[in-house]
Amino acid sequence: MATPKPDQMEYYKHDDMWAVDFLPPSTGWMETPVNFRPGSFIYPGKPKHLEYLGIPNPREWEVTADDWKLPDNWREIVLKTLRNRLERSRTLQVFMDVCVRCGACADKCHFFIGGGDPKNMPVLRAELLRSVYRGEFTTAGRLLGNLVGARKLTIDVIKEWFSYFFQCTECRRCSVYCPYGIDTAELTMLGRELLLELGITVNWIIEPVSNCYRTGNHLGILPHGLKDTLEFFAEDIEEITGIAIEPPINKKGAEILFVTPSGDFLADPGTFTCMGYMMLFHELGLDYTWSTYASEGGNFGLFTSAEMMKRLNAKIYAEAKRLGVKWILGGECGHMWRVLHQYMDTMNGPADFLEVPRSPVTGTVFENARSTKMVHITEFTADLIQHGKLKFDPSRNDKLRVTFHDSCNPARGMGLFEEPRQIIKSVCNNFFEMPENTIREQTFCCGGGAGLGTDENMEMRLRGGLPRGNAVKYVQDKFDVNTLACVCAIDRATLQTVCDYWAPGVEVTGVHEMLANALVMKGEQKRTLNLRMEPIGDDE
Amino acid sequence: MKDLLLARQKQISKRWLDKIFESYPSDTSRFLSRESNPFANPVGRTFEQETSELCRLVLEGPDPEQLVPHLERIIKIRAIQNLSPSKAVSFVYLLKAAIREELGDCLVDSARHHGLEAIDRHIDQLALLSFDVYVKSREKIYEIRIAEIKRNVSRLLSGSGIFEPSEPDDSPHQCSSRGSGR
Numbered sequence: 268m269a270t271p272k273p274d275q276m277e278y279y280k281h282d283d284m285w286a287v288d289f290l291p292p293s294t295g296w297m298e299t300p301v302n303f304r305p306g307s308f309i310y311p312g313k314p315k316h317l318e319y320l321g322i323p324n325p326r327e328w329e330v331t332a333d334d335w336k337l338p339d340n341w342r343e344i345v346l347k348t349l350r351n352r353l354e355r356s357r358t359l360q361v362f363m364d365v366c367v368r369c370g371a372c373a374d375k376c377h378f379f380i381g382g383g384d385p386k387n388m389p390v391l392r393a394e395l396l397r398s399v400y401r402g403e404f405t406t407a408g409r410l411l412g413n414l415v416g417a418r419k420l421t422i423d424v425i426k427e428w429f430s431y432f433f434q435c436t437e438c439r440r441c442s443v444y445c446p447y448g449i450d451t452a453e454l455t456m457l458g459r460e461l462l463l464e465l466g467i468t469v470n471w472i473i474e475p476v477s478n479c480y481r482t483g484n485h486l487g488i489l490p491h492g493l494k495d496t497l498e499f500f501a502e503d504i505e506e507i508t509g510i511a512i513e514p515p516i517n518k519k520g521a522e523i524l525f526v527t528p529s530g531d532f533l534a535d536p537g538t539f540t541c542m543g544y545m546m547l548f549h550e551l552g553l554d555y556t557w558s559t560y561a562s563e564g565g566n567f568g569l570f571t572s573a574e575m576m577k578r579l580n581a582k583i584y585a586e587a588k589r590l591g592v593k594w595i596l597g598g599e600c601g602h603m604w605r606v607l608h609q610y611m612d613t614m615n616g617p618a619d620f621l622e623v624p625r626s627p628v629t630g631t632v633f634e635n636a637r638s639t640k641m642v643h644i645t646e647f648t649a650d651l652i653q654h655g656k657l658k659f660d661p662s663r664n665d666k667l668r669v670t671f672h673d674s675c676n677p678a679r680g681m682g683l684f685e686e687p688r689q690i691i692k693s694v695c696n697n698f699f700e701m702p703e704n705t706i707r708e709q710t711f712c713c714g715g716g717a718g719l720g721t722d723e724n725m726e727m728r729l730r731g732g733l734p735r736g737n738a739v740k741y742v743q744d745k746f747d748v749n750t751l752a753c754v755c756a757i758d759r760a761t762l763q764t765v766c767d768y769w770a771p772g773v774e775v776t777g778v779h780e781m782l783a784n785a786l787v788m789k790g791e792q793k794r795t796l797n798l799r800m801e802p803i804g805d806d807e
Numbered sequence: 808m809k810d811l812l813l814a815r816q817k818q819i820s821k822r823w824l825d826k827i828f829e830s831y832p833s834d835t836s837r838f839l840s841r842e843s844n845p846f847a848n849p850v851g852r853t854f855e856q857e858t859s860e861l862c863r864l865v866l867e868g869p870d871p872e873q874l875v876p877h878l879e880r881i882i883k884i885r886a887i888q889n890l891s892p893s894k895a896v897s898f899v900y901l902l903k904a905a906i907r908e909e910l911g912d913c914l915v916d917s918a919r920h921h922g923l924e925a926i927d928r929h930i931d932q933l934a935l936l937s938f939d940v941y942v943k944s945r946e947k948i949y950e951i952r953i954a955e956i957k958r959n960v961s962r963l964l965s966g967s968g969i970f971e972p973s974e975p976d977d978s979p980h981q982c983s984s985r986g987s988g989r
Contacts, residue, residue, distance in 0.1 A: 306948075307889050374838045374847070382888050383835040383850065391834075496962065535961040702846045725952045729887040737849035760959060767951040768883070 296386060297398070297418055301430040303331050306726030309433055309719065312473035317466055319477045320575070324466025335425070337465050342420055346403055348464045352457055353404070359457060362449050363400050366393065372441035372451065377712050378434050381733030389441035389451040392431050396458055399424060429467055432458035434727060436716035437570070437602075438675035443708055455717070460572045468571065472718035475567045479579050484529035484563035490517075493559050496532045500542045507800070509792030512549045517590065518556035522627060524587050525555050527598025527644075528565040528756035531777075537759045539798040540599055540777025547648065547779065550657070550788050551628055555596065561586035564603040565756065569610075570718035577614040580606055584615050587640075594624035595641040599777050601716060601755030604643060605680040612639050629654040643677070645754060645778060649686035652693050658787040663794060663803050664695035667750040667781070670742045671700070672735065672762060673710035674755035684708075687754050687778050694785035699746040705738040715761030728761065729768050736769020743770050751775050808922030812866045815909050820862035822905035824855055827898045850884055857881050865902065865929045871936055878933070878940045886944035896937040902930050 314325035323344075328336045338344065353360050368390055374380065378387040385391055394416065401408030401417035408417030418424070437452035445451075462468065475485035482489055488496070497514040505511050515521060525548070531541035548555055561583045568576035587595055597607060612618070621640040624633040631650045633642045651657050671691055677683040684707050692698050705711050713720075714731025729736075742748040751762060751773050759775055766773040784797045797803055812819065828836045828851070842848035857877045864873055885895040906926060907914065914923070 302889065304889055373834070374842060379835075379838075380848065380850065381884075383831045383839070384889065385832045385834040388834065499962075533962045534959040536958075538962060704844065705846050722952045722956055725948055726887045726889070729948065730889070733884065733887070734846070734849055737853075738846055741846070760955070763958065764951050764955045767954065768887075768947060 296391065296394075297413065300423055301427050303426075303430065304726075305723075307434075307724060308430065308727075309469035309471055309721055309724050312466075312468040312470045316470070316473045316477035317468075320473070320480060322466060322468070322473070323464060326466065330429070335422070335467070337422075337425070337467075341425070341465050344464050345420060345425070345461050348461050349400065350404070352460070353400075358450075358453070362393075362454060363397055365447050366390065366397070366449055367447075368394075369446065371444045371446060372449075375441045375444050376435075377438070377440070377714060377734045378436075378727075378731045381714075382727075382730035386427075386431050387434055389435075392435060393449070393451055393454045395424070395427055395431055396454055425462070425465070425467070428458050428462060432462065433469055433719065434731075436675070436712045436714065436719055436731065438712035438716055439679045440675070440709065440712065443679065452717075456569075456573075459570065463572055469718060469721075471721035472567050472570050475565075476571055476575060476579065479563055479567065482562070483558075483560040483582055484532075485565060485567060486529045486533055488529060488532060488562065490559035493532065493557070493562055497545070497557065500538070500545060503798070503800070504542055504546055507794065507796050507798065508546070508788055510546075510549065510788055510790060512545055514545060515556045517559055519589075520591050521554050521556035522593050523553065523555040524561065524583075524590060524592040524595045525557055525598070526561050526564045526583060526595060526641075528600040528603055529563045530565070530756035530760060531598065532562075534756075534760050536763070536774075536776055536780065536799070537756050539780040539783075540759065542798050543777065543779030543781075543783030544598060544644065546783040546786060546788065547657075550786060551651070553627065556590060556592070558586045558590065564597050564600050564607075566603060566606045567718055569602055569606050576606060576610065580611055581615050583607075583611070583641075584618050584621075587618070588620055593622045594636075595621070596624075596644060596647055597641055598644050599754040599756065599779060601674040601676040601757055603676075603756075604683070605676040607639060607641050608681040611641070626650055628656050643681070643683060643686070645683065645686040645690060648779070648782065649689045652689060657693075659694050659782075659785040660787050661694055661696050661785050663785050663797070664781055665697070665804075667695055667776075668697040668699065668746060668748045669695050669750045669752050669776075669781070670698070670739065670746075670748045671706070672713070672739075672751055672753040672758060673706050673708075674753055674758050675710060675712050675716060677754055678710050679708055682708075683754075687752070690778050690782055691752055694782045699742050699748055701738040701742050705734065711735040711738065713755075713758050713761045713765055715765075716757055720757050720761045725764075729765065732761070732765035733769065735762070736765045739766060739773055740770040743773055749773055752778050752781060754778050808925075809866070809868075811910070811913065812906070812926065816863060816866055817859075819866070819902075819905050819909045820859045822909055823862060823902045824858050826901040826905055827854055827858065830898065830901070853880055853884065861933070862902065865933060866926065869929050869932060871932070874933060874936055875940065878937055879944075882937055882940045883944050886941055887948070892941060896934065896941050899930060899934040899937050902933075903927060 308330050311328050317325035326336050372389040376387055376389050398416055398418045399420050402419050407415050432455050435455040437455050439452045442450045478487035479485050494516055501512045531537040566576055566579050568579040618640045624636045624642045629650055636642045711734040714728045763775040780798055828839045839851035845852040857880045860877045
């Protein structure tokens with residue numbers, strides 16, 4: 268009789284319950300098969316989305332099934348794609364050959380630290396791929412096999428790749444410690460590309476990609492829907508401040524195009540951050556516009572394939588050109604900034620039709636964005652504060668005792684450390700840092716990045732979120748911290764859940780939500796409510 | 808017997824902890840036991856701190872109320888580590904083996920061996936409690952999963968007029984008050 272799977276009742280049958288052993292599997296990692304327990308994997312991509320995007324092998328399939336319905340020549344497809352990528356990218360070839368397995372990265376991954384599965388050690392996760400590279404492409408590997416850490420590509424290897432490349436959030440914490448500078452996130456990206464050629468991906472990534480290709484944003488919000496949403500925010504803002512705001516949409520000739528992740532339009536608490544942007548821009552009298560087409564800063568193409576990322580990103584420059592703006596401002600988001608900062612220029616630039624960004628309020632020229640022409644909102648706002656252009660009443664945030672979570676991509680992908688902190692310290696009176704080895708370039712991921720932020724893999728996410736949750740709990744116990752600020756839409760959605768489990772009582776906020784609550788606006792009524800419609804101060 | 812156990816408490820708790828670490832794959836076990844920074848190795852250090860406390864309480868004669876918070880801190884972690892329910896709580900029984908190993912020769916004396924029964928009963932109580940705590944942790948996971956789904960579509964829910972998300976104060980089990988009550 269076949270061994271029952273964890274999602275079958277037989278798995279828990281009485282005899283087995285008695286057979287608890289206290290020891291780990293005695294087999295080596297290559298011989299230990301993947302255990303797909305519910306809660307530890309994400310549902311497969313639906314065929315309609317694969318079809319829409321032209322991805323091969325669209326079909327209904329199940330992760331726990333034996334047959335993943337792969338094409339007959341699946342092996343040939345994967346090896347051909349791997350060979351192609353090795354030829355195309357010198358970096359990949361180096362990453363394959365140069366690792367000496369020193370182990371510097373081994374204990375740096377949040378999934379390994381929280382879950383204890385050795386295959387989540389970045390070095391071993393990369394070995395899942397490297398072993399096949401050795402076994403299929405090197406002479407030593409072909410001859411000596413296991414002795415030199417080589418193996419052949421089998422269906423079990425494909426399943427293993429699916430499990431572990433979708434347990435990596437591409438946060439790049441491990442890369443910080445690698446003496447050779449191997450970017451393990453890039454290996455995960457490659458592993459996912461190989462799987463995609465067989466039609467293997469997860470729905471939580473591919474549906475947003477498909478939506479984004481069709482409507483411009485991950486959530487599939489159509490132009491009138493976006494207009495309604497922004498107007499709805501404006502109504503709330505008027506109720507709170509007494510100030511009527513008319514959000515400019517698709518305004519040709521505006522100076523600045525503003526692009527933010529679409530999660531901010533629909534999901535709390537991102538919505539409050541979005542209202543924060545609107546209030547700031549209104550107060551400054553900024554000549555800007557929203558776009559109903561470039562209505563997504565995020566780019567789940569990054570978690571799919573390089574080609575898909577380029578395809579989804581193209582709309583930003585295209586829309587900037589169509590609207591005739593001078594430069595682009597981007598909202599609080601994580602992976603969005605890895606794409607914009609590191610890939611956009613190469614993929615879809617040069618943006619020679621735009622000007623080097625210059626703040627119309629302070630005159631500051633953002634030299635760092637000379638090439639991409641796109642500035643991060645916290646750079647823009649921190650510059651305003653530096654020049655004393657904004658007036659705040661930080662006491663409105665006195666109920667908050669705040670710590671700051673450096674979002675992986677802005678921190679490690681673009682070195683954004685000080686700007687958000689400067690804003691937070693200007694708009695609230697109680698700020699406390701988490702321990703040094705959990706912030707800035709050493710920050711711990713929320714556990715939900717790179718397309719893992721859905722709910723069916725909740726158990727997996729909580730494992731990944733453990734190191735971050737642990738650091739939050741520490742400042743909660745020590746400094747009575749009750750608020751976790753961050754500059755990422757995925758963080759705003761997933762860290763609340765991480766806190767609910769690991770540090771209950773701590774709530775997540777965007778930086779511009781806090782800013783807007785403290786912002787003293789011209790002609791505003793006495794503020795009694797914050798953006799969440801909760802009373803400010805003690806007179807509840 | 809109790810005095811002997813209390814005198815060896817530190818050693819027993821160390822043996823227990825080692826056994827728990829050894830139940831993880833060898834690479835993990837090495838990391839859990841060696842890395843001393845509580846933020847780089849939250850699991851190892853939490854286990855160390857909490858097993859030491861649990862060991863003391865069990866040997867002194869346990870009070871369930873005191874045991875639960877320490878159990879919670881360990882089981883909350885084990886509940887999300889891709890372990891079957893039985894495996895997740897199995898660490899409790901390792902304390903029996905740790906005690907026997909530490910006492911070794913002393914147990915030849917049958918009177919002393921007899922004295923172990925009381926401690927074993929305490930450990931069995933701990934095991935039963937750990938089952939409660941495990942289930943509570945798993946329930947919490949489902950609860951926060953639903954709360955997140957509601958938050959993610961908060962604007963749709965509140966805008967539809969069909970369903971108004973409950974106010975924070977309606978439920979004592981509300982995970983997150985702010986952000987879900989719009």
